Amino acid sequence: MAAGTGHTRRSSTYPPIADYGFLSDCEVTALVAPSGNVEWMCLPRMDGPSVFGSILDRDAGGFRLGPADVRVPAARRYLPGTMILETSWGTPTGWIIVRDALLIGPWHHDAERSASHRRAPTDYDCDHVLLRTVRCVDGEVQVSLDCSPVFDYGRTPAAWQYNGEGYSDASARGGDDDPVLRLTTDLRVGFEGGRAVARTLVKEGDTRFVALSWSEHEPPTTYEGAYNRQVWTAHHWQHWLARGRFPDHPWREYLERSALTLKGLTYAPSGALVAAATTSLPEDPGGERNWDYRYTWIRDSTLTLWAMDRLGFDWEADDFFSFIADVTGTGDDLQIMYGIDGERQLTEGTLDHLEGYERSRPVRIGNGAFDQKQHDVWGALLDTVYLHTRGSDRLDDRMWTILCRFVDDAIKNWREPDRGIWEVRGKPQHFTASKVMCWVAVDRGARLARSRGQDDRAAGWQREADEIKNDVLQHGVDDRGVFVQHYATSGLDASALLIPLVGFLPYDDPRLVATVHAIAEELTHDGLVLRYRVESTDDGLSGEEGTFTICSFWLVSAWALIGEVDKARHLCEKLLRMASPLGLYAEELDAESGRHLGNFPQAFTHLGLINAVLHIMAAERAMEADDRDD
Numbered sequence: 125m126a127a128g129t130g131h132t133r134r135s136s137t138y139p140p141i142a143d144y145g146f147l148s149d150c151e152v153t154a155l156v157a158p159s160g161n162v163e164w165m166c167l168p169r170m171d172g173p174s175v176f177g178s179i180l181d182r183d184a185g186g187f188r189l190g191p192a193d194v195r196v197p198a199a200r201r202y203l204p205g206t207m208i209l210e211t212s213w214g215t216p217t218g219w220i221i222v223r224d225a226l227l228i229g230p231w232h233h234d235a236e237r238s239a240s241h242r243r244a245p246t247d248y249d250c251d252h253v254l255l256r257t258v259r260c261v262d263g264e265v266q267v268s269l270d271c272s273p274v275f276d277y278g279r280t281p282a283a284w285q286y287n288g289e290g291y292s293d294a295s296a297r298g299g300d301d302d303p304v305l306r307l308t309t310d311l312r313v314g315f316e317g318g319r320a321v322a323r324t325l326v327k328e329g330d331t332r333f334v335a336l337s338w339s340e341h342e343p344p345t346t347y348e349g350a351y352n353r354q355v356w357t358a359h360h361w362q363h364w365l366a367r368g369r370f371p372d373h374p375w376r377e378y379l380e381r382s383a384l385t386l387k388g389l390t391y392a393p394s395g396a397l398v399a400a401a402t403t404s405l406p407e408d409p410g411g412e413r414n415w416d417y418r419y420t421w422i423r424d425s426t427l428t429l430w431a432m433d434r435l436g437f438d439w440e441a442d443d444f445f446s447f448i449a450d451v452t453g454t455g456d457d458l459q460i461m462y463g464i465d466g467e468r469q470l471t472e473g474t475l476d477h478l479e480g481y482e483r484s485r486p487v488r489i490g491n492g493a494f495d496q497k498q499h500d501v502w503g504a505l506l507d508t509v510y511l512h513t514r515g516s517d518r519l520d521d522r523m524w525t526i527l528c529r530f531v532d533d534a535i536k537n538w539r540e541p542d543r544g545i546w547e548v549r550g551k552p553q554h555f556t557a558s559k560v561m562c563w564v565a566v567d568r569g570a571r572l573a574r575s576r577g578q579d580d581r582a583a584g585w586q587r588e589a590d591e592i593k594n595d596v597l598q599h600g601v602d603d604r605g606v607f608v609q610h611y612a613t614s615g616l617d618a619s620a621l622l623i624p625l626v627g628f629l630p631y632d633d634p635r636l637v638a639t640v641h642a643i644a645e646e647l648t649h650d651g652l653v654l655r656y657r658v659e660s661t662d663d664g665l666s667g668e669e670g671t672f673t674i675c676s677f678w679l680v681s682a683w684a685l686i687g688e689v690d691k692a693r694h695l696c697e698k699l700l701r702m703a704s705p706l707g708l709y710a711e712e713l714d715a716e717s718g719r720h721l722g723n724f725p726q727a728f729t730h731l732g733l734i735n736a737v738l739h740i741m742a743a744e745r746a747m748e749a750d751d752r753d754d
Contacts, residue, residue, distance in 0.1 A: 136482050137182055139163075141405055142704035142720035144179075145200065145209040148388030149226035149250035151240075153401040155179060155724070156209055156224055158197055160190030165254070167303045167338055170391060170398060171418040171464055175273040175298075175305065180404060180487055181478040184278030189222060189256045189334055191215050192268040192323060202706060205380065206361040207388055208354065209706075218263025220326065227251035227353050228360045232341060240393040240465075243443045248360055250392070252339035255350055260326040269311055269322040269334055275302040277475050277489070281318035293345075294320055308343045309334040369436035375737050378700055381707035382730035383435055386428055389727050391464040394450070395443030396420035397428055398464060400711065400723035406484035407669040407712055407722045414480065416488050417711075417723040419470060421461045422448075422501045423545065426508035428727050431734040433512050441512045445523055448505065452526055458505070458533065460498045460547075461491065470494040493547040500545050502534040503561030506568040507626060519572070528581075531569035535588050538562035539595075544610070545619045546655055553610035556600035557619035563592040564626050593628070597635075607639045609656060616647045617656045618675035624685045625678065625735070631685050640682045644691075650715035651698060652676045670712035670721040673699070677732030684739040689747060692740050699733070709733070 144155040144163070154176070155164040163179040163186055166172040177184030190197075191213050198214040208225040229251045232238075238245070258267055273282045275298030282296035282305070291312040296305040307313065310332055311322040326332060333350040337343035344350035361384065368383055370376050389398050400417035407413035429441045451466040452458055463470060472492035480487045509527060513519040519527075538559060541552035545561075566589040573582035599611045609617035620639050623629065629636045647654050652671035676699055683692035702718050703709060709729040711722025 138179070138482050140719065141481075141710050141722075141724050142708070144704075144708075144724060145202075145211075145224070145706055146207075146385065146388060146401060146708055146725050147209060147224060147226045147254075148207055148401075149228050149252075150388065150390050150392035151250045152226060152252075153388065154224075154226060154254060155401065156211075158200065158211075159195045160188050160197070160211060160213075160222060162187035162224075162254070164402060166418070168252075169464065170401065173276045173302075174278065175275055175303075177274065177278045177478070179402070180475075180481055181278055183274070184478060185274035186270070186272055187254075187336065188268070188270045189258070190268065191220065192266040200706060202381070202384075203358055204362075205365045205384075206358045207384055208358055208361070213265070215263075215265050218265040218328070219261045220265045220267065221259050221261060223257045223259075223354065225255050225354055225357050227253040227255050228357045229353060230356075238393070243393065243395050243446060251343075251353065252337055252341055253343050253353075254336045255344065255354060256334045257347070257350055257354060258326060258332040260328050260330045262328055264325055264327040267311075267324055267326055267332065269309070269313070269320070271296075271307060271320040271334075271336065272318055273298070273305055274318065275299060278478055284315040284318070284320050296320065303338045306337045306343060307334065308337070308345050310347055367436060367439075371738075371741055373737075373741060375700065375741075378703070378707065379435065379734055379737055382733050383432065383437065385708060385725050385730050386432060386727055387437075387440070389428075389725070390440060390443075391420075394465050395440070395445075395447040396462065396464040396466075397425040397440075397444065397727060399424045399728065400726045402723045403489060404484065404487040405481050405710065405721075405723045409482045409484055409721070411484060412486065413669055414484050414486065414488055415723070416472070416491050417726075418464070419461050419491060419494075420447075420464055422458065423460070423498075423504040424728050424731075426504040428731045430508050430511060431731040433508075434738055435734065438512065441508070445509065445512075449523055449526060452529075453522065458501055458530060459494060460496055460501050461494050468494070493543075493549075496543045496547055497537075497540075497552070498544065498547065499534070499537055499540070499542040499555075499558040500561035502530045503564030503568070503626070505530060506534075506565040506572075510568040510572055513572070514575075519576075524572075524576070527569065527572065531565055531585060534562040534565035534569075535585075538592055544617075546617075553612060554599070555610045555617075555619070556596060556607055557617065557622055559592060559596045559600060560623055560626065560628050563589050563596065563628065566592060596628075601635055604642075605635045605638045606642045607635065615657060616643055618643060618647060618653050618672065618678065619655075621653075621675065621678035621682045624682050631687070637686050640679070640686055640688075644679060644683075648715075651695065652713055652715040653679050670714045670719075673709055673711065673713050673726070673729040674732035676713075677729070677736040680736035681732075681739040684736075684743040687743075689740065689743045692736075692743065696736055696740055699736075 139157045147154040165176045178186040199212040211222045280298040287293040294307045335343045403416035404414035472490040474486040478487040544555035570582045570585040607620040609615045653675035655672040680696045708725040710720035710724040711726040
């Protein structure tokens with residue numbers, strides 16, 4: 125059966141999606157399987173070609189470090205407050221601990237300017253090093269290293285050679301356009317075709333390191349140097365997290381891990397945020413719903429910043445707004461998505477030589493939705509700018525000029541059909557959520573205009589906002605008073621759960637309350653929310669999909685906002701229990717098995733978690749205040 129309808133997972137050589145660990149240095153990301161194999165890493169940045177791609181084909185490259193004869197670890201965790209992954213291994217003869225990190229160090233470019241950074245320099249920069257350390261804590265263990273890069277998405281095997289004398293410094297090369305990888309270690313490395321391999325016996329108290337680097341910056345060459353740079357990286361993440369405002373609550377750890385994950389999905393040189401670290405992890409294993417999410421969607425990014433801003437991380441919003449100004453400041457229309465350095469052309473293609481995760485094909489790179497018309501995009505951006513500048517009282521004239529153009533674009537286009545928030549590849553429709561978000565764009569524009577003393581402009585925009593709202597209430601609500609997917613259907617869509625989140629109607633409005641109840645009763649599978657019913661929605665695709673996890677978190681927020689706090693808490697607890705062992709989420713969940721589906725980790729899901737948890741906390745505080753007043 126397909127996901128969402130009782131999917132049964134067949135035996136697979138691929139680890140479950142939820143079992144991967146996520147690493148980031150805010151330029152490159154990596155996924156580490158429980159076996160200790162790095163199965164996904166792209167260079168020289170997170171949307172580049174993979175050098176380790178075995179998550180999409182078992183022959184597309186990997187990098188394993190762990191016990192020679194044991195593949196299942198005893199435990200895995202992140203060092204608290206960091207993006208450093210610790211894996212504990214028990215063998216019949218002893219125990220070792222492996223720590224993995226993409227290193228971050230002090231700012232590199234004091235003698236020359238960075239060729240990639242467009243945002244203001246900070247005190248830190250990525251080191252362009254994947255570091256793996258080993259420590260034997262008991263007995264003795266045979267440790268095995270197998271570094272097998274295959275460049276250009278598994279098309280170009282590595283050619284290894286030693287650097288200098290000895291066996292501890294080597295380089296791997298692919299084609300002329302591929303990065304050169306340097307392997308430095310205190311192990312003795314040999315070559316077997318495209319593999320760099322080593323094996324050594326470590327005893328209690330012994331340490332080892334392996335560093336893979338890809339830039340002119342010097343990698344670690346001793347364990348002591350590697351350990352010190354690992355500590356620097358840990359402190360960087362902990363100091364970043366300390367900037368946030370996290371409530372003293374049992375769910376705090378979920379907020380912190382989600383915040384770290386969202387930061388890890390940020391491309392620091394430009395300020396862009398990617399939707400996920402991967403491409404083509406399937407929504408329906410064995411099916412065609414496989415997409416490349418290594419780009420920055422305006423909607424996803426602005427909603428992410430909305431969540432981050434509520435936790436006190438406003439610098440990231442400043443950087444992203446500068447990115448928006450860069451890509452639209454010349455008068456170009458606002459696209460729904462961009463490359464992470466502002467690229468506008470994201471032509472979609474397929475990698476037909478790759479098997480795909482669990483034979484899910486095609487494997488895609490690029491994304492054909494980049495030139496779609498989705499009218500929610502202006503509202504998502506205006507709402508985030510409004511919330512951010514309301515708190516910081518900071519909106520420069522350059523950005524204001526761009527925002528005025530976006531408000532006018534929403535006014536110009538709201539009467540037209542579009543592809544909707546879910547990027548359907550079927551016929552354009554008058555999607556209700558798109559109209560609501562056009563109202564958000566114009567409403568927030570009017571509020572910002574008033575705050576800048578532009579009362580005439582504000583009044584004109586407010587009249588337009590009122591017209592949009594009246595149109596939605598006339599055509600987007602069915603006979604029973606429930607908001608529908610689009611004007612030509614009575615079907616439901618989870619995007620209607622945005623209506624209470626953006627303040628379109630008062631929380632006690634009967635139409636809003638009825639919509640929340642209808643979605644909970646009719647658009648769920650085992651309590652989790654579907655985006656829509658695929659059998660009644662022309663999305664241009666075949667197959668099924670799992671429940672969309674951000675939609676379930678939206679339902680949590682909606683329950684909390686309309687006063688159904690017990691229902692909100694119950695659903696939120698269920699969703700938190702379904703997190704991966706490391707506190708991460710993919711795009712979708714199979715409601716019956718709890719299996720994670722789609723690209724991973726997914727920014728959309730983690731931002732939904734943050735907002736849902738904060739909505740419940742706010743509702744609980746309000747209830748406590750009412751109890752005290754009584």
